Amino acid sequence: MVPAVAAAVLLALCGCASARGGTDADTPAAHDLRKFEFVREKMGGPFRVVVYAGDESAAGKAADAAFARVDRLNSILSDYTPDSEISRLSQRAADGPMPEPVPVSEDLFRVLACGQQIAEQTDGAFDVTIGPFVRLWKRARELKELPTDERLEKTRPSVGFRNLRLDPQRRTVQLLAAHMRLDVNGLASGYVADQAVAAARQAGAAAALVDAGGEISVAGAPPGADGWLVAIQSLKNPEEMTGQYVKVRDACVTSSGDTRRFVEIGGRRYSHIIDPRTGLGLTGRIGATVICADGMTADALDTAVCVLGPERGIELIDNTPGAAGRITTIDGDRVTVYESKRFKQFLAEPPGTPGY
């Protein structure tokens, strides 16, 4: 999975209370809950799990369940490891189109299906078959040299979501062109964050937050609060905050942009987000934060809107049920912020403000 370094959102602290599904006889009362935080190296970066639980042992159990789920998903979705399920699947198209469909795990199917849905909605601006172009981007980053037009043209037939065939009944996948490579890094972290938070809740956490390095999924709310506060980081300077906070519960906040992951060649900055039409990284500076009940949709949208640009991007967010978002562009010294219709509903006062 993609190294978790492209964070444009940071967690802010907050108070305490209920959890998804309410409390039952075994759940400690809200005033008995304490906050515990665990950080482990996962998916190429620090992966943070915050839980509210009655004691350290209960908190540790919940965090272990969350991290175990992350490890499992990584073994399925990571294209950094050659023996992950997704890598082995792409390998089957190494010599030519796959002659027949192949059954896949439920997790992989779900992520690919969501990717295909967003690909349809964006006319391929978001595309999980982008792998061969991402390889060229990584090579360009190493060599500090853009791929030649010839190389781009040779690669093009191996990219295109219409050559990825999914069968939901049989839960199978077929890659219809040679040398295709699936890359779900644009949306998988949101899925992993959601799944990890659900695992923590299932293992007894009264409320939980998972920060997969820019993808923040929360379940319930800290005791005494009606949501978790998340601070939005600046696109221009990743060390700075925008000063804006959003409050969320049972939702995921994800961010994307070219703040940290880019390559500069010939005085131009090429983002790690690729425009499938050119095969090259985006050159216009853009970043986005998206909030959605479903993490992989939020994560797919944060990448998709960067490719689409602010106007079409905001339209896409507005047309996605329950979603909200904020897009920033930088042109020279000019910073422009675009907000979706629902974004204001999530805006919150900073921590420390009376009432928190």
Ligand code: AMP
């Ligand atoms: P994110 O940080 O969520 O925007 O995801 C970025 C990652 O998604 C990149 O590092 C690529 O692996 C992948 N990616 C790049 N361009 C695209 C695209 N146009 N559609 C889908 N995935 C992409």
Ligand code: MG
């Ligand atoms: Mg994304």
